[in-house]
Amino acid sequence: MSEIKDFTLNCPLPISDYPTVTLAHGGGGKLMHQLIERMILPAFQSPLLEARHDGAVFNLGGARLAFTTDSYVVHPLFFPGGDIGSLAINGTVNDLSMCGARPMYLSCGLILEEGLPMETLWAVVQSLKQSAEIAGVQLVTGDTKVVDRGKGDGVFINTAGVGVIEHGLVIAPSAVRAGDVVLLSGDIGRHGIAIMAMREGLEFESKIESDCAPLNHAVLALIEAGVNVHCLRDLTRGGLGTTLIEIAEATGLQITIEETAIPVRDDVAGACEVLGFDPLYLANEGRMIAILPEAEAAKALDLLRRSPNTSGAVAIGRVTDGGGVVRLKSQIGTTRVLDMLSGEQLPRIC
Amino acid sequence: MSEIKDFTLNCPLPISDYPTVTLAHGGGGKLMHQLIERMILPAFQSPLLEARHDGAVFNLGGARLAFTTDSYVVHPLFFPGGDIGSLAINGTVNDLSMCGARPMYLSCGLILEEGLPMETLWAVVQSLKQSAEIAGVQLVTGDTKVVDRGKGDGVFINTAGVGVIEHGLVIAPSAVRAGDVVLLSGDIGRHGIAIMAMREGLEFESKIESDCAPLNHAVLALIEAGVNVHCLRDLTRGGLGTTLIEIAEATGLQITIEETAIPVRDDVAGACEVLGFDPLYLANEGRMIAILPEAEAAKALDLLRRSPNTSGAVAIGRVTDGGGVVRLKSQIGTTRVLDMLSGEQLPRIC
Numbered sequence: 001m002s003e004i005k006d007f008t009l010n011c012p013l014p015i016s017d018y019p020t021v022t023l024a025h026g027g028g029g030k031l032m033h034q035l036i037e038r039m040i041l042p043a044f045q046s047p048l049l050e051a052r053h054d055g056a057v058f059n060l061g062g063a064r065l066a067f068t069t070d071s072y073v074v075h076p077l078f079f080p081g082g083d084i085g086s087l088a089i090n091g092t093v094n095d096l097s098m099c100g101a102r103p104m105y106l107s108c109g110l111i112l113e114e115g116l117p118m119e120t121l122w123a124v125v126q127s128l129k130q131s132a133e134i135a136g137v138q139l140v141t142g143d144t145k146v147v148d149r150g151k152g153d154g155v156f157i158n159t160a161g162v163g164v165i166e167h168g169l170v171i172a173p174s175a176v177r178a179g180d181v182v183l184l185s186g187d188i189g190r191h192g193i194a195i196m197a198m199r200e201g202l203e204f205e206s207k208i209e210s211d212c213a214p215l216n217h218a219v220l221a222l223i224e225a226g227v228n229v230h231c232l233r234d235l236t237r238g239g240l241g242t243t244l245i246e247i248a249e250a251t252g253l254q255i256t257i258e259e260t261a262i263p264v265r266d267d268v269a270g271a272c273e274v275l276g277f278d279p280l281y282l283a284n285e286g287r288m289i290a291i292l293p294e295a296e297a298a299k300a301l302d303l304l305r306r307s308p309n310t311s312g313a314v315a316i317g318r319v320t321d322g323g324g325v326v327r328l329k330s331q332i333g334t335t336r337v338l339d340m341l342s343g344e345q346l347p348r349i350c
Numbered sequence: 351m352s353e354i355k356d357f358t359l360n361c362p363l364p365i366s367d368y369p370t371v372t373l374a375h376g377g378g379g380k381l382m383h384q385l386i387e388r389m390i391l392p393a394f395q396s397p398l399l400e401a402r403h404d405g406a407v408f409n410l411g412g413a414r415l416a417f418t419t420d421s422y423v424v425h426p427l428f429f430p431g432g433d434i435g436s437l438a439i440n441g442t443v444n445d446l447s448m449c450g451a452r453p454m455y456l457s458c459g460l461i462l463e464e465g466l467p468m469e470t471l472w473a474v475v476q477s478l479k480q481s482a483e484i485a486g487v488q489l490v491t492g493d494t495k496v497v498d499r500g501k502g503d504g505v506f507i508n509t510a511g512v513g514v515i516e517h518g519l520v521i522a523p524s525a526v527r528a529g530d531v532v533l534l535s536g537d538i539g540r541h542g543i544a545i546m547a548m549r550e551g552l553e554f555e556s557k558i559e560s561d562c563a564p565l566n567h568a569v570l571a572l573i574e575a576g577v578n579v580h581c582l583r584d585l586t587r588g589g590l591g592t593t594l595i596e597i598a599e600a601t602g603l604q605i606t607i608e609e610t611a612i613p614v615r616d617d618v619a620g621a622c623e624v625l626g627f628d629p630l631y632l633a634n635e636g637r638m639i640a641i642l643p644e645a646e647a648a649k650a651l652d653l654l655r656r657s658p659n660t661s662g663a664v665a666i667g668r669v670t671d672g673g674g675v676v677r678l679k680s681q682i683g684t685t686r687v688l689d690m691l692s693g694e695q696l697p698r699i700c
Contacts, residue, residue: 011468013468015469018468020467021462021463025494026496040492043478044478049490060514061514062412063411067510107406111421111506115371117369118370118371119361128393139399140398141418147506148503156461158508160457160459164410164411348495348497
């Protein structure tokens, strides 16, 4: 017996501007932020959601845990360097890692479209299994639903994950301080270009593979070595640019980035020119930033460079007082303030 | 850099029989069981999945926890007695409850179809909020994806949940013993008929409302009163019949049910006749069975009847040695063995 009757609260988004959901509402830019900030977060009002983190962190039964979820609707299902299965495992493993947690247990909800070839499902299931093994997590609970033909798109996957936090650090935007440095774990933009090239039928001289990979081993190496990590973020929808803006806005601090310090592979830069994308906003699925005290930067870089999925780590900038904005310093010394993208750069990238 | 290259294992399902996924693979009957048992569970091979429970139970950081997930693809989104939002909250709350856990924290992944009216999304979000409040759980982390028009169906929701187990009972099929009694928490079949009537445009004299409701308070009342609960199961896809068969098969014991003891409302029975459904296999979203020692049945029934969502609780049968089957005793004393449905009775019921 449901007690839910009237939905009397007025919708907090201006319906006249956006009467329906658009693809841009899922794209990681301004519209998605507006939808989440004005509609979803106020309705739920949990103090844990206020942290605006990649996952929730709480104490339960004496344990300090992290908990996160993501749905995956990537199109196409298979792409150079990965597939929806590896994405679904690594995405949730990485969100838990960004909370400073050791990812342990994952759930897997499959929404299958009627008519999906059984061989395709089998390939996805095997990718889930192999990716979980590589990341060192267990898939422990799941669910399968089937929707009518034309009401889904092959396979959608939701994974949620539980991790355990084994240290006393607070790893969150609130811990970021003026004087911190920003480390980037490797070159950016490959996931976005790998998907887009495939979707558009483009071929480049060298095959551009997604960077899709688990980051838990690299993060735990930092923490176990006693590095005083202040904040971690993986660079998924919205890319490096949006992630930095979110942190600057959350902290009220200024983040200044050296454009020339950001690694972008030549073939990715070339593809961005052809396709009209800015690599700063391209999605990555195995890249993160770590913000930490300057005194610990050399040690952290050394540790990251020894871990296979973060071997290209570099320092790209620093945090200073004031502004709540991100400034990008170009090669010739000019600076510009980074803006959040208003529309959607790449739909269904993850 | 993904290390996943070859999917060399052969698909364990006979592709020639079912080359593609059909709606019946999600319907809770034989085909769904075959898909999960032969394809998904062997690929994941976690000892926790072997329990075949509604959720996984494990120790982490000193806490005993339950973790579960479900995706919701119900059509239509709103129906008498509930909607996709209340279903998504109560379904996951109930799965955690069936593990004997206190449901605490839920995640929420939304997959929205481009063109969804913003007012519809707002109604769903409010239902999620209100249902979480009624059940006493917090939505603490979430994700929003948007898919192109015609690649989704309005809203799909995934919820996962974490609960804490505050007692030493093992609540699972493995704890069921010969001599136990089977309690049913109320009348069956209303959720299935509420959805079906709406989908088919049927009208009955009295409006049949879904039984969608949270069961955590009733379950915790049993546990806190010290009732030695052996097994709990909510009666979702596949209904009472399938649930009993699953338990009989898992335990190797025989479950004998008195047909006349099973409460079915007259209007539901009438609708079943018109639509050609068997109420034993209809989905419920607020009903459960509890299997426990006969000596505790009276106390348990009394406790359940005092809780609003289980006020119609009755004893319907008992567990005896041998067979691994479910026997249904009719009013005139004949018995028949219950069979799992091979197809799908009602697609997209939850």
